[in-house]
Amino acid sequence: xxxxxxxxxxxxxxxxxxxxxxLSVTGVGFQPDWTWIxxxxxxxxxxxxxxxxxxxxxxxxxxxTDTENTESxxxxxxxxxxxxxxxxxxxxxxxxPFVAWNWLGANGTASNTDGSITSTVSANTTSGFSIVSYTxxxxxxxxxxxxxxxxxxxxxxxxxxxxxxxVYHVGAGSNAYFHLETTNGALSPSTAQFQATxxxxxxxxxxxxxxxxxSSSNMIAYCFAEKKGFSKFGTYTGNGNNANGAxxxxxFKPAFVIFKRTNDTGNWQLLxxxxxGYNPLNYTLYPNTSLADQDEGDIYLYSNGFQLRGTGTDGxxxxxxxxYMAFAESPLVGTNNIxxxxx
Numbered sequence: 001x002x003x004x005x006x007x008x009x010x011x012x013x014x015x016x017x018x019x020x021x022x023l024s025v026t027g028v029g030f031q032p033d034w035t036w037i038x039x040x041x042x043x044x045x046x047x048x049x050x051x052x053x054x055x056x057x058x059x060x061x062x063x064x065t066d067t068e069n070t071e072s073x074x075x076x077x078x079x080x081x082x083x084x085x086x087x088x089x090x091x092x093x094x095x096x097p098f099v100a101w102n103w104l105g106a107n108g109t110a111s112n113t114d115g116s117i118t119s120t121v122s123a124n125t126t127s128g129f130s131i132v133s134y135t136x137x138x139x140x141x142x143x144x145x146x147x148x149x150x151x152x153x154x155x156x157x158x159x160x161x162x163x164x165x166x167v168y169h170v171g172a173g174s175n176a177y178f179h180l181e182t183t184n185g186a187l188s189p190s191t192a193q194f195q196a197t198x199x200x201x202x203x204x205x206x207x208x209x210x211x212x213x214x215s216s217s218n219m220i221a222y223c224f225a226e227k228k229g230f231s232k233f234g235t236y237t238g239n240g241n242n243a244n245g246a247x248x249x250x251x252f253k254p255a256f257v258i259f260k261r262t263n264d265t266g267n268w269q270l271l272x273x274x275x276x277g278y279n280p281l282n283y284t285l286y287p288n289t290s291l292a293d294q295d296e297g298d299i300y301l302y303s304n305g306f307q308l309r310g311t312g313t314d315g316x317x318x319x320x321x322x323x324y325m326a327f328a329e330s331p332l333v334g335t336n337n338i339x340x341x342x343x
Contacts, residue, residue: 002126004230007328010104010127011230013256013272015040020087020094028082033105033122034131034222035075035083036062037090038285040097040275040293045090047287050075050083053109053122053131054220060157062287063181068159068218099275099285101256103129114144114202121146128225138215140195142203149225151199152233153325155180156206160217163210166193171235171323172262174198178323181288183265224325232326235262238308240318245308248324253303255329258287262321266314271299273329280309303330 004010008029016025018039033052039045047062048071054060056078059071073086083100085092092098105122112121117137123130123146130146136158145151152170157163165180168190172178175196176186190196193212195205204223206213213219226233232250236259239246255273260266268287275283280297298310306326308316315322 004126004227007230007252007255007330010124010129011256011327012102013099013274014082014102015097015099015274018085018089018092018094018096018098020089020092022076022084022086023092024079024082024084025100026079026082028102030102030104031078031080031107032083032102033078033107034103034129035078036101037075037085038099039090039093040099040283040285042089042093042096043290043292045093046290048074048090051122051131051220052078052105052107053120053133054159060159060220062165063289065162065164065181067161068157099272101272103127105129105131110146112144112146114146115142117141117143119144123147125149126227128227128231130223132221132223134219134221136206136213136215136217136219138208138213140208141206141213143206143221144203145199145221145223147223147225148201150201151204151223152226153224154194154199154204154221156212156219156221158211158214158217159220161210161214163214166209166211168194168199168204169323169325170198170233176262178260180268183267183288185264185266186262230328232324234324236308236322236324238313238316238318238320238322240311240316242309242311242316245310245316247305247307248326249305250326250328251304252328253330254301254306254326256327257299257301257306257324258326259315259322259324261314261317262323264313264317264320266317266320269298269315271301273301
């Protein structure tokens with residue numbers, strides 16, 4: 001199994017300032033296959049998600065249930081060191097500060113026949129990330145994801161019709177699912193969404209739900225397998241203590257963390273190492289809302305994990321349970337590893 005020595009070759013966060021014209025955003029370090037953009041200053045601009053499998057200018061929004069739309073002035077190209085955006089305000093408002101999270105797939109696609117439905121896949125087996133496009137049938141089915149290892153998290157959106165995002169996370173189990181655009185806790189059963197069945201190293205399961213498998217609808221799925229020193233998907237229990245909150249060991253210094261309350265309602269929270277990226281000023285964005293940066297300092301990023309430092313139920317409610325997904329800035333494995341320190 002290939003080992004990741006430099007995390008930023010597979011995932012990287014970049015910040016930039018919009019100019020309301022054509023803008024080439026560089027410094028990503030690779031040609032991304034999935035780019036997720038948010039205006040950090042405007043509560044009126046939704047999250048904008050683009051990927052190379054669906055094609056440039058094809059936008060979906062994590063905080064909305066609407067269909068994919070063609071945003072001709074949105075992300076117009078994936079480039080060797082980043083991407084180009086047009087005049088659309090949600091990705092390039094004049095003078096506005098933006099953040100973009102970028103993942104590397106295969107920089108190409110392949111047809112996958114591992115499942116009962118043929119899929120189109122851009123898979124990076126080294127980093128455990130794939131983008132999967134397929135057409136729904138409305139009947140129980142399997143979908144090939146191309147990872148050659150078991151996905152720990154799967155995020156699916158129906159591109160063709162108005163419907164919720166569907167999220168599978170290993171920490172909540174095969175019989176639970178989440179909506180990315182709401183504050184709902186874990187929902188169950190997941191029979192209609194994921195057949196209440198754990199994915200395998202070759203396929204994931206979809207049922208009869210319009211959100212994962214509506215007949216004749218175009219579907220997109222983002223799949224993540226866990227890779228030592230690069231990514232981690234798990235659970236933790238909050239303690240309500242802002243001085244000595246719950247600590248989550250990841251085995252690396254996180255560059256990106258999303259967490260979500262499972263036993264009750266709560267916002268999805270997203271933090272990274274670039275906004276501002278040092279303790280205690282780690283800014284929060286909410287994938288389920290269009291709110292701007294929140295300077296809540298909810299977590300501290302350390303060399304081997306992260307610690308909850310708030311008392312709110314969104315992230316550290318006493319006795320509440322949470323799922324998380326994290327990607328590395330500095331792995332604790334690898335031939336060119338340099339020990340990371342918290343800032």
